[in-house]
Amino acid sequence: MATRTVKVGAKVGLHARPAALIAEAAAKLEPEVLLSVPGGEPVDASSVMMIMTLGAGHGEEVVVESEDEEALDTIATLIESDLDA
Numbered sequence: 497m498a499t500r501t502v503k504v505g506a507k508v509g510l511h512a513r514p515a516a517l518i519a520e521a522a523a524k525l526e527p528e529v530l531l532s533v534p535g536g537e538p539v540d541a542s543s544v545m546m547i548m549t550l551g552a553g554h555g556e557e558v559v560v561e562s563e564d565e566e567a568l569d570t571i572a573t574l575i576e577s578d579l580d581a
Contacts, residue, residue: 499561501534502572506579509553512544514579519544522571527564529571534559541571 506514522529522541530538531547534557539546541560552558558575562568 497561497563498565498568499559500572501557501559502576504552504554504556505576507554508580510547510550515544515547517579518547518574521574525567527562527567529567530561532559
């Protein structure tokens with residue numbers, strides 16, 4: 497499984513709106529995408545609630561995992577974006 501560590505770009509962290517946008521995108525992808533904070537348990541990126549349980553704030557690292565490089569790129573790019581704008 498491919499992994500990439502990215503920093504949260506949303507000023508509010510991975511809270512309601514950013515988590516919803518990420519989950520919506522992940523739900524449209526065929527391969528599963530998992531998210532975790534370093535040292536934490538992975539969660540399903542297509543679940544708003546599970547993303548919010550990560551508690552990742554602005555600038556904190558999140559590990560993105562997927563068997564598909566394109567899916568990984570899509571979700572990693574969203575996490576790095578300022579989804580509050």
